[in-house]
Amino acid sequence: xxxxxxKRLENGAMCYILPKKGYNEKEVMIAFSYGSSDxxxxxENGRVKQTxxxxxxxxHKMFEEKDRNIFDSFSALGLSANAYTDFNxxxxxxxxxxxMEKGFDLLMEMVGSLYLTAENIDKEKGIITQEINMxxxxxxxxxxxNTLKAMYGRNPIRYSIAGRAEDIADITEEELKKxxxxxYTYENCAVIVCGDVECGAVTEQAEKLKLGSKRVERAVxxxxxxKREYSVHMPVEQSLYHIGYRADPKISIEDRICISNxxxxxxxxxxxxxxxxxxxxxxxxxxxGYEVLQGKDYGCTLIKGxxxxxxxxxxxxxxxxxxxxxxxxxxxxxxRAAGRLRTRMLFGSENISSIVxxxxxxxxxxxxxxxxxxxxxxxxxxxxxxxxxxxxxEDNRVLSTVQKA
Numbered sequence: 465x466x467x468x469x470x471k472r473l474e475n476g477a478m479c480y481i482l483p484k485k486g487y488n489e490k491e492v493m494i495a496f497s498y499g500s501s502d503x504x505x506x507x508e509n510g511r512v513k514q515t516x517x518x519x520x521x522x523x524h525k526m527f528e529e530k531d532r533n534i535f536d537s538f539s540a541l542g543l544s545a546n547a548y549t550d551f552n553x554x555x556x557x558x559x560x561x562x563x564m565e566k567g568f569d570l571l572m573e574m575v576g577s578l579y580l581t582a583e584n585i586d587k588e589k590g591i592i593t594q595e596i597n598m599x600x601x602x603x604x605x606x607x608x609x610n611t612l613k614a615m616y617g618r619n620p621i622r623y624s625i626a627g628r629a630e631d632i633a634d635i636t637e638e639e640l641k642k643x644x645x646x647x648y649t650y651e652n653c654a655v656i657v658c659g660d661v662e663c664g665a666v667t668e669q670a671e672k673l674k675l676g677s678k679r680v681e682r683a684v685x686x687x688x689x690x691k692r693e694y695s696v697h698m699p700v701e702q703s704l705y706h707i708g709y710r711a712d713p714k715i716s717i718e719d720r721i722c723i724s725n726x727x728x729x730x731x732x733x734x735x736x737x738x739x740x741x742x743x744x745x746x747x748x749x750x751x752x753g754y755e756v757l758q759g760k761d762y763g764c765t766l767i768k769g770x771x772x773x774x775x776x777x778x779x780x781x782x783x784x785x786x787x788x789x790x791x792x793x794x795x796x797x798x799x800r801a802a803g804r805l806r807t808r809m810l811f812g813s814e815n816i817s818s819i820v821x822x823x824x825x826x827x828x829x830x831x832x833x834x835x836x837x838x839x840x841x842x843x844x845x846x847x848x849x850x851x852x853x854x855x856x857x858e859d860n861r862v863l864s865t866v867q868k869a
Contacts, residue, residue, distance in 0.1 A: 466813040468823065468834055469663055476650030476677065479670050480823050482658035484816065490564050490659025491816050493557035494575050494673070495824035497654075498647035500625040501551045501759065504683035507646060511683065514643060515635050516620070517592070517627020520549040522643050524588050526556065528579050534570075543567045551621050552759055552828040554647075557820065564659075568669055576674040578644045580637050593629045603698045603866045610694045611706040611766060611864035617690035621762050646680045654827040658816045684761050686713075692862055697869040704866040705774035707781060709856050711763030717831050718839040720758045722802070723851045724765045726843055728754040729801040730793070731784060732767060738784040747773040747780070760829060765856075774865060785856050788849075795845050802840040809837050 469481040484490075503514045526547070527534050538545040543560035545567075556575055558567050599605045605624075613622040626632075655670045689710065711720045731738050732754050742748045752769040767781065813819045819833070826833050854860075 466819055466833075468832070470832065471667060473650075473655070473667065473671055473673075475671055475673060475675075477653040477655055477670065477673060477675070478827060479667055480654060480656045480827070481661065481663050481666055482656070482816075482819055482823065483661065483663070484659050487660050487816070488561045489559060489816060490561070490657070490661060491557060491559040491820050492564065492568050492571060493555050493654075493656040493820050493824060494571055495553055495555040495654045495656060495827060496647055497552065497652045497828040498554050498643075499550050499552040499828065500623070500627075501620040501762075502647065502682055503620050504685075505646065506681040506683065507678070512642070512646075512680075514639060515627065516623050516631040517625070518635055518639060518643050519554055519647075520626045521588065521592060521632065521635055522640055523547050523549045523554050523556075524592065525580060525584070525640060526575060526578065528584050528588075529574075530579055534574055537570055538567060541567050541570070545571070549625055550825075551625065551762075553824050555821070555824050559816070564661075565665075565669065568657075569672070572670075572673045575648065578641065578648075580640060582637065585635070585637055585640070589632050589635070592626060592632050596624065596626050596629050596632070599624065599626070603700050603704055606696060606698065607704045607706055607768075607864055607866045610696060610866075611708045611862065612764075614691040614694040614862040614864050615689055615708055615710055615764055616685075616687055616762065618687040619685045619762050621759065622690075645676055645678055649676045649678055651677070651679060654824060656820050656823050656827075658820050682760075686761070689860070689862060694862065694864045695867060696865075697867050699869050700866055701868070702770050703772050703774060703868065704770050705768060705777070706864040707767040707774070707778050708862045708864065709765045709767075710860050710862075711758065711765065711855050713759075713761045713763050715763075715851075717758055717760070717829050718835050719847070719851075720763045721756060721836055722805070722839045722843055723847055724756045724758070724763075724855070725805050726798060726801045726840075726848060727852055727856065728756065728765055728767065729805060730788075730797060730848075731781065733801075733804075738780060742777060742780055745773075745776070747771060747777050758829070774863065778861070778863060782858055782861075785852060789853055793845055793848060798843060798845055798848055802843050806837060806840045809833075809840075
């Protein structure tokens with residue numbers, strides 16, 4: 465596994481250095497533990513409720529400057545810059561082989577200030593509204609968020625990261641400034657540098673980052689399953705399905721990630737008994753798979769694919785889980801699954817962009833990459849059986865489909 469050097473800087477930000485000796489390419493990221501799910505929080509004036517989609521909107525506005533195009537400035541240095549927002553993180557990054565110090569200064573300068581005007585806010589509303597409307601016609605986008613809507617009645621992850629068009633219309637300059645001041649702070653920031661770099665030089669440069677120091681407390685949302693089944697009709701060749709199981713967010717994030725992945729690997733990997741039965745019945749094809757999604761106050765596993773036999777698939781999964789609970793699971797199978805998952809993490813860590821993004825994701829979830837990697841070695845049969853019994857029950861399951869119109 466890639467070495468990860470972590471240090472709390474004197475300015476208060478976290479710094480992660482991922483050494484890659486001999487690599488020509490480098491990547492620098494400044495990430496904030498602030499995503500689309502952070503719409504409610506407490507500050508010195510009490511509870512604050514913000515418009516959905518504001519984290520993503522703010523990400524777009526951070527590239528706005530009065531007298532220059534920031535993308536042109538990175539390009540002039542031979543660097544490629546971009547950003548993203550997800551449920552938990554907003555991240556700004558660039559990659560390249562030369563001029564990394566100049567790019568690092570430029571990135572710190574960019575996130576260290578916010579330039580807003582009524583004109584550039586209105587222009588951005590039009591751009592993001594077009595983006596939202598495009599996703600509305602995407603069946604894969606629809607089924608993903610419909611599954612989350614079925615699982616959660618109030619948690620903000622049930623809503624699109626970009627928000628709705630009507631939400632975007634309500635965003636104000638004052639609200640954007642409040643988001644920036646509340647979340648673009650040292651305590652909420654991680655500087656991540658990957659490549660053949662000198663650690664001392666990286667931390668010395670990172671100390672020049674200028675941010676605020678305001679502290680806020682996020683609101684925690686607890687709710688129940690909203691809807692057991694969620695179905696829409698769209699112009700698709702065959703049905704899309706997600707079979708989702710909720711996880712208890714009170715369980716540690718490391719256990720939720722690792723045990724959920726082990727269970728779904730045992731259930732759904734090619735070569736498993738369940739996979740072979742479903743394939744022999746022509747219920748599934750090579751697109752059958754799963755996704756584990758875990759955060760600070762939410763968690764779920766999605767088993768997904770395309771085909772019209774989704775009820776039969778759900779029944780087969782339930783039957784396999786009951787069989788595992790009654791007959792037990794061999795410790796060797798658990799260790800082999802955990803080993804496969806560790807290996808995937810190991811190979812993933814060789815890709816610079818992947819390991820940098822994973823480091824940012826872990827920072828936002830109050831854990832670290834190596835904690836998850838090491839946790840796979842600690843999982844035993846009892847952990848898996850208990851998790852399987854409580855989290856993968858029929859009562860904890862939702863079914864979301866996109867059916868042919």
